[in-house]
Amino acid sequence: QVQLVESGGGLVQPGGSLRLSCAASGFTFSSYAMDWYRQAPGKERELVARISSGGGGTYYAGSVKGRFTISRDNAKNTVGLQMNSLKSEDTAVYYCNAVGLDYWGQGTQVTVSS
Secondary structure (H helix, E strand, C coil): CCEEEEECCEEECCCCCEEEEEEEECCCHHHCCEEEEEECCCCCCEEEEEECCCCCCEEECCCCCCCEEEEEECCCCEEEEEECCCCHHHCEEEEEEECCCCCCCCCEEEEECC
C-alpha cells in the first residue's frame, strides 16, 4: 500500500532553517511528481512546492519562493524540502503527496517562534 512518512520538523527561531524529508513506498515513485503541502491551524491545506517526476522541473508558492528548495532522490524514494529564512507564518503541519494519488502521511510539525 502507498505510504508517505514525513520527518524533520521541529521548533526553530525566525530566520532559522529546517530540512524536511518524505520517504515514499508502495508505488512507482519515479513516475510521479511530488508535492509538499502545509496546513496551518484554522487554514486550508496549501501547496508549497512541487517537483517533476525526474526532478528537472519545480514550482514554488510565492510565499516561499527564494527561501525553500524542493529536491528528490529517485534511487532512495525520498523527497526533501530545505527551508531557509523561516518566518512565523511558515508554522504549519507539512505533508508530502504524490500528484494524482490521494494518500497522505501523518505530516510533520514545523513551528517558527522565538
